[in-house]
Amino acid sequence: ETAVFQTPNYHVTQVGNEVSFNCKQTLGHDTMYWYKQDSKKLLKIMFSYNNKQLIVNETVPRRFSPQSSDKAHLNLRIKSVEPEDSAVYLCASSWGVNTGQLYFGEGSKLTVL
């Protein structure tokens, strides 16, 4: 049963546009993550928040910015998309950090034309 909800599931846009992905979890977890999954299925962590505090901020282009309004929500904004941003963006949550058990959403697939 899905408890990590991502919207939109698909988004097609052109180079230079802005896009936002939203994520909400209903599990009561205190830690949330954004991962990027490329066309080869490789998963790379981008950001992580614990109790609304940024704890992981990987080396990603500055056009990417996370936004956390509370423990249950973590959004991702891309200010001016580039073709290499085409990927699936996966949101996940966990109870605590480093517990070895993440709960993932269904993903948001971005296509940049």
Added chain:
Amino acid sequence: TQTVSQSDAHVTVFEGDSVELRCNYSYGGSIYLSWYIQHHGRGLQFLLKYYSGNPVVQGVNGFEAEFSKSDSSFHLRKASVHWSDSAVYFCAASASGGNYKPTFGKGTSLVVHP
């Protein structure tokens, strides 16, 4: 920083066969090791994890994994696969020391022929 290696990119078996998907890790301290399954077009689903205790851990849908410190491995096994087990399987590691970055292997695509 922990690293995770999945040596097999693709594994093909027939329904009813047993299967083992391999995972090796590198990290000097305490570590959580996990397996996840990703069906086509879906998110990842947690299967099982190990941190300490019995090195053989049971997961959902008949999956189990065995931890070996000497081999730095955490291989996933299933005794009899079903066609619905066709998916990509990811091994993951989370260092308990606190770098807060769950790290995933490259994934193994399992295809089960009926």
